Amino acid sequence: MAKILTIEDDVQLRETLADILEVFGHDVSQAENGKQGIDVFCKVVPDLVLCDINMPHMDGFEVLEKLKALSAGPEFPPFIYLTAKTEEINIQKAKDLGASDFVPKPYLIEDLLRLIDLRLKLI
Numbered sequence: 001m002a003k004i005l006t007i008e009d010d011v012q013l014r015e016t017l018a019d020i021l022e023v024f025g026h027d028v029s030q031a032e033n034g035k036q037g038i039d040v041f042c043k044v045v046p047d048l049v050l051c052d053i054n055m056p057h058m059d060g061f062e063v064l065e066k067l068k069a070l071s072a073g074p075e076f077p078p079f080i081y082l083t084a085k086t087e088e089i090n091i092q093k094a095k096d097l098g099a100s101d102f103v104p105k106p107y108l109i110e111d112l113l114r115l116i117d118l119r120l121k122l123i
Contacts, residue, residue, distance in 0.1 A: 001025040002120050005046040007037035007063060008082070009055040017050070017082075020109055021116075034058030038066055046077055048119055053083040053090060064097045078119035082107065 004026045008014035011032070018028040029044045031037035035057045041049065049067075053060035064079055078100040083090070086104045094102045100119055103112060 001027075002047040002116075003027045003029070003044055004116070005029045005031065005037065005041055005044065005049045007031045007034060007040075007049065007051040007055070007060070009033055009052060020113075024113060026116075034060065034063040037063050038070070041067055042070065047123065048077050048116060049079045050082050050116075051079065053081055053085045053094075061093055061097060064094075064099060068098065078123065080115065080119065082112075 001024070004021055006014055006017055006021075006028060008017070008030075009032055014030050014032065018030050021028045029040050029046065031040045033055050037051065051060045051063055058066075060081055060083065067079075068076060079098070080101045080103060081094050081099050082103050082105060084105045091102050101115060103115065
């Protein structure tokens, strides 16, 4: 189906999400922090990115800023934040940076899968 990059510092969350996405036919690449996420993004050129905000080395906001600077253009993949940082200031910052969606943790996997399918159909 699609190449999806997950950037999440919590090993259990990242691996569980990757396993579920793979069951649904997606090719999943994983990164444990923002810096690694940028490196993986450049290597695999994903169709969609799922990213936490609060991570070591580089937060999710910095990740999106750097990725947009590296690959500016209309082909930038949908970028979805999965985060517990649900304060209005964070939601607004995500919108301002051009994130496609902002999904609060904990989330229902069925809802996330529907959102991923919707975003992939729009590209």
